[in-house]
Amino acid sequence: MKADKAERVDAQVNEFDQAMKPVSLWADAWRRLKKNKMAFAGLYIVTFYIVVSMLAPILPIYSYEDQVIAHTNLPPSLRPAGEVMIETRVAYMRKVLKAEARSSFNEKEEAEIAAMKADVAVNPDHKRVYVLGTDNLGRDMLSRTLYGGRISIMIGLVGTITATLVGILLGSIAGYAGGRVDNFIMRFVDILYGLPYMLIVIIMMAVFGKNILNLFVAIALVSWLTLARVVRGQVISLKNAEFVEAARSMGASPARIVFRHLTPNTLGVIVVFATLLVPDFIMSESFLSFLGLGVSAPLASWGSLVSEGANTMELYPWQLLVPAIAMTLFLFAMNFLGDGLRDALDPQSKNRL
Amino acid sequence: MTDEVILRVKDLRTYFSTDEGIVKAVDGVSFELRKGETLGIVGESGSGKSVTNLSIINMIPSPPGKIAGGEILFMGEDLLKMPAKDIRRIRGNKISMIFQDPMTSLNPFLRISSQMTETIVLHQGLDKQAAKAKAIEMLRLAGIPAPEKRIDQYPHQFSGGMRQRVMIAMSLSCNPEILIADEPTSALDVTIQAQILDLMKDLTARLGTAVILITHSLGVVAGMCDTLCVMYAGRVVERGATEALFAAPMHPYTQGLIKSVPRLDVAATGERLSSIRGQPPNVIDLPDCCPFYPRCDKAMEVCRRKYPPSVDFGASGGPVAKGHTASCWLYSEAK
Numbered sequence: 001m002k003a004d005k006a007e008r009v010d011a012q013v014n015e016f017d018q019a020m021k022p023v024s025l026w027a028d029a030w031r032r033l034k035k036n037k038m039a040f041a042g043l044y045i046v047t048f049y050i051v052v053s054m055l056a057p058i059l060p061i062y063s064y065e066d067q068v069i070a071h072t073n074l075p076p077s078l079r080p081a082g083e084v085m086i087e088t089r090v091a092y093m094r095k096v097l098k099a100e101a102r103s104s105f106n107e108k109e110e111a112e113i114a115a116m117k118a119d120v121a122v123n124p125d126h127k128r129v130y131v132l133g134t135d136n137l138g139r140d141m142l143s144r145t146l147y148g149g150r151i152s153i154m155i156g157l158v159g160t161i162t163a164t165l166v167g168i169l170l171g172s173i174a175g176y177a178g179g180r181v182d183n184f185i186m187r188f189v190d191i192l193y194g195l196p197y198m199l200i201v202i203i204m205m206a207v208f209g210k211n212i213l214n215l216f217v218a219i220a221l222v223s224w225l226t227l228a229r230v231v232r233g234q235v236i237s238l239k240n241a242e243f244v245e246a247a248r249s250m251g252a253s254p255a256r257i258v259f260r261h262l263t264p265n266t267l268g269v270i271v272v273f274a275t276l277l278v279p280d281f282i283m284s285e286s287f288l289s290f291l292g293l294g295v296s297a298p299l300a301s302w303g304s305l306v307s308e309g310a311n312t313m314e315l316y317p318w319q320l321l322v323p324a325i326a327m328t329l330f331l332f333a334m335n336f337l338g339d340g341l342r343d344a345l346d347p348q349s350k351n352r353l
Numbered sequence: 354m355t356d357e358v359i360l361r362v363k364d365l366r367t368y369f370s371t372d373e374g375i376v377k378a379v380d381g382v383s384f385e386l387r388k389g390e391t392l393g394i395v396g397e398s399g400s401g402k403s404v405t406n407l408s409i410i411n412m413i414p415s416p417p418g419k420i421a422g423g424e425i426l427f428m429g430e431d432l433l434k435m436p437a438k439d440i441r442r443i444r445g446n447k448i449s450m451i452f453q454d455p456m457t458s459l460n461p462f463l464r465i466s467s468q469m470t471e472t473i474v475l476h477q478g479l480d481k482q483a484a485k486a487k488a489i490e491m492l493r494l495a496g497i498p499a500p501e502k503r504i505d506q507y508p509h510q511f512s513g514g515m516r517q518r519v520m521i522a523m524s525l526s527c528n529p530e531i532l533i534a535d536e537p538t539s540a541l542d543v544t545i546q547a548q549i550l551d552l553m554k555d556l557t558a559r560l561g562t563a564v565i566l567i568t569h570s571l572g573v574v575a576g577m578c579d580t581l582c583v584m585y586a587g588r589v590v591e592r593g594a595t596e597a598l599f600a601a602p603m604h605p606y607t608q609g610l611i612k613s614v615p616r617l618d619v620a621a622t623g624e625r626l627s628s629i630r631g632q633p634p635n636v637i638d639l640p641d642c643c644p645f646y647p648r649c650d651k652a653m654e655v656c657r658r659k660y661p662p663s664v665d666f667g668a669s670g671g672p673v674a675k676g677h678t679a680s681c682w683l684y685s686e687a688k
Contacts, residue, residue: 179416240414242458248412249452250445250472250523260471264462 029268032344039340045333053150062128062140064147065298070119071138073316074130081134082126086116133318135308141322148300148323149330151212152282155219155301159281160274162220163227168263168270170224171231176239176258186232189225197222198287205293212295215288219281230273234266268345275338279331286327302327359530359563360386360409365423367401367408370416374637378404380587381423386531391557391564393578393595395571395610397633401587402567406533409565410444411435428530446476449524453536455516459508465492466504469523476527488526495522496552514545518552525556532557533565538573550577571614575599580676583607586644587636593666593677603666603679605649643682655682 033039052059070085077084093109105113120126132141174185204218238244239262247261286303288294295301302323309320367379379401386392394402407413409425411432425432427448432440452458460468469488473479479487485504492500495518508516517537524532534553538546554577557564566577574581574595581598583591583606591604602608609629631648643649646656655661664684666677 242452242454243460245412246450246452246458246520247460248444249410249450251441251443251475252445252471253441256471261460261463265460267462 029344036340042333042336061143064143068138074134076133081128082120151301155285156278156281163223166224167227171228175232175235272342361426363424366421393574393581396584400584448531449529451534454540491522591679
């Protein structure tokens with residue numbers, strides 16, 4: 001009885017006493033996003049990546065910087081590293097045997113195998129399991145890929161957040177103020193656009209030194225340009241809307257109109273744009289790391305891992321494939337999510353899905 | 354309605370500079386508004402009705418618009434000389450507006466409650482709770498059922514008529530002296546129009562608010578307004594009490610307007626409805642003439658040379674004719 005009453009207070013009722021739900025535009029968009037399977041899968045994958053990255057330090061994995069010299073270039077396997085190590089070594093020796101057209105191992109080789117077996121028996125290090133193999137310094141690829149993802153995703157998010165904040169701020173000021181202010185801000189954007197983006201970042205990294213903070217600054221510095229243009233365009237098309245005029249006629253101040261009435265209306269576009277921006281940043285960070293200007297060892301990012309893996313891809317393909325697949329999957333998920341959000345937030349498609 | 358004049362517009366000129374030249378959208382408009390009075394402004398599209406009213410609260414988009422001259426005295430203060438900050442305190446508080454299209458004049462992203470309380474908090478200094486209570490009260494006055502529930506909804510959950518009710522509630526929520534309604538019923542369907550007009554009439558009478566009603570429709574002004582201004586090409590061509598103006602329209606343009614309305618009380622004779630021939634003039638670089646003369650049946654030589662002075666019929670007519678003026682050479686001796 002009591003529950004029934006509470007329910008009735010919550011429910012919205014129209015003139016005919018029919019229950020109505022207060023549906024905000026966001027709730028509506030969420031409903032449509034849920035119907036889009038690809039986008040929702042993307043959302044799950046992205047959430048999974050972010051959670052795993054955040055939890056990386058407390059997950060039961062090896063440290064990303066532990067080097068075990070004996071375990072270099074081990075292939076992915078679920079068995080203990082010692083076994084895998086002996087197996088790969090023996091397989092290699094067999095190859096040599098064949099090439100030299102001999103029928104059995106010589107003394108030196110026998111001795112080496114015996115020594116390895118003895119070491120495996122006593123050294124607890126050999127009990128380690130490298131699910132995704134190791135790199136050329138004997139570091140766990142799983143751990144390195146996770147920590148690499150941590151940095152890559154962080155760069156993607158930090159870049160996007162700065163780009164969004166600065167872009168919204170400058171874009172909406174330019175769009176709403178118009179005239180000279182608009183001209184000034186937009187010509188500044190044009191100038192920054194005109195400069196080659198990668199060159200600026202490379203110069204900055206070279207001048208201020210290779211550290212992760214500088215990487216953030218360098219990427220954030222040039223990232224807000226497109227967003228500022230997009231927001232400005234939106235604000236210009238909205239600022240003559242009647243509800244803005246109505247707000248002005250009610251005595252609202254310009255700041256209030258911009259940040260309370262205009263920006264929320266542009267958020268749909270911004271959200272879509274921002275989700276599509278994250279992969280962009282990850283790509284440019286990868287590119288920088290590939291050039292050797294990104295994060296420096298022992299830290300890793302997906303870009304630097306791919307770069308290292310590419311050197312040895314013929315002999316040890318997993319060193320390239322593991323980070324490349326991890327990165328591709330994330331970028332795919334992010335793009336699907338962005339596409340799905342665009343469809344969900346686009347009022348044109350409102351009645352389609 | 355008392356005799357206290359709260360708004361006096363004197364010789365208002367609002368110009369827009371465009372590539373083709375200076376558009377004199379409003380060119381020397383004067384009128385007065387008394388406390389509690391309902392003033393109708395009628396005229397064709399482009400005659401300067403809306404620009405006049407945007408000028409009053411200084412909301413002309415600038416550039417290209419510019420108020421080139423005149424005075425707007427609200428309670429003795431010139432709104433045109435007021436700094437932007439002070440005028441914001443007047444907008445929505447002392448003078449508020451209702452717009453034509455209720456579908457677009459509410460922000461689709463904000464709940465009705467936040468849009469309404471925003472204004473009340475800003476002008477009346479109430480806290481959020483009190484402001485919300487006040488907003489609910491206003492919605493109830495505006496005839497919205499279950500306002501305490503409806504207030505948390507979004508604009509798209511309201512129909513056009515309901516949204517216009519919300520707009521009316523919102524614009525009256527600070528108990529303004531003047532309500533400017535810019536074609537408040539044009540975007541609504543006919544069954545709702547009468548309801549909205551009745552609501553406005555009822556509420557403003559109860560709150561003692563003066564109304565400036567801008568409209569195309571003579572039927573609307575006849576039912577609503579105490580006084581009437583007829584505008585043509587940026588000027589007021591005839592002004593007077595509604596009754597006097599309908600009973601004895603003096604300006605040929607007003608006569609033409611009234612004749613072109615279909616009437617039920619005159620037996621259908623099978624005649625075609627009369628209309629004013631021609632098009633309203635382009636107000637760019639209009640020479641000093643009566644802007645109506647090319648369309649006027651009674652045009653004289655003098656009409657194309659000089660703009661006619663305003664003639665007061667108050668002296669000759671009865672009490673209703675008090676303040677009845679028209680700008681036409683037909684009645685002026687000083688040719």
